[in-house]
Amino acid sequence: MPVDILDLQTALEVTAEMSGIATKAAIGCLKCEDINPSEVEISIVFVDDVYIAELNREYRGIQNPTDVLSFPMDDPCMPGDEPRPLGDIVISLETVERDASCFGGFRNYLALLVVHGLLHLLGYDHETDEDAKVMEERETQVLAGLL
Numbered sequence: 499m500p501v502d503i504l505d506l507q508t509a510l511e512v513t514a515e516m517s518g519i520a521t522k523a524a525i526g527c528l529k530c531e532d533i534n535p536s537e538v539e540i541s542i543v544f545v546d547d548v549y550i551a552e553l554n555r556e557y558r559g560i561q562n563p564t565d566v567l568s569f570p571m572d573d574p575c576m577p578g579d580e581p582r583p584l585g586d587i588v589i590s591l592e593t594v595e596r597d598a599s600c601f602g603g604f605r606n607y608l609a610l611l612v613v614h615g616l617l618h619l620l621g622y623d624h625e626t627d628e629d630a631k632v633m634e635e636r637e638t639q640v641l642a643g644l645l
Contacts, residue, residue: 500525500535500581507546510591516544519605523612524587526644530636531620539581540619542612543588550590565593566611568618587615606645613640 501521505512520542528535545553547563554560554567570585589611594604601607617633617640624630 500528500537500539502539502541504541504543506549507544507591509546510595512544512591515605516608519608520589520612523609523640523644524616527613527616527640530640530643533620537581539583540616541586542615543586544591545588547590547592550588550593553588563590563593565590565597565607566615568615570619584616585619587612587619589615606641609641609644610637613637 501524503512503517503520524540524542525535528538550565550567551561551563554562554564557567557569567588568585569588571583589608594607594611598604598607601610614633614637617636622629622633622636624633
């Protein structure tokens with residue numbers, strides 16, 4: 499399975515539907531990027547606001563929770579026949595639940611965050627206006643094929 503889902507929070511019950519949405523979004527994004535999902539592996543980690551705030555502070559120097567963080571593998575070119583690990587996508591389900599109405603509902607927001615996080619693992623960024631436009635357009639393309 500190219501998508502490994504870990505639940506490290508207790509704020510919300512992670513349902514089969516939620517796991518399915520996350521997996522579908524990840525696989526859809528990989529396919530849109532012309533990547534065979536069976537050749538790579540990602541981890542999606544569901545956490546709470548306290549957990550993601552600590553990661554945000556430690557890795558970005560920002561004292562607040564955020565919705566999603568991505569942690570790419572430092573050396574994705576590992577030898578062997580096993581799927582190549584791309585990295586981890588960490589999502590705060592508390593933030594998803596709290597902000598979902600601004601993003602078309604819980605399901606849509608969760609899918610968006612998975613796609614956003616995975617695009618970061620694949621090298622996309624939004625540090626400049628031009629990069630942000632490219633990334634947002636790609637998110638829209640991927641999500642249009644999913645939702």
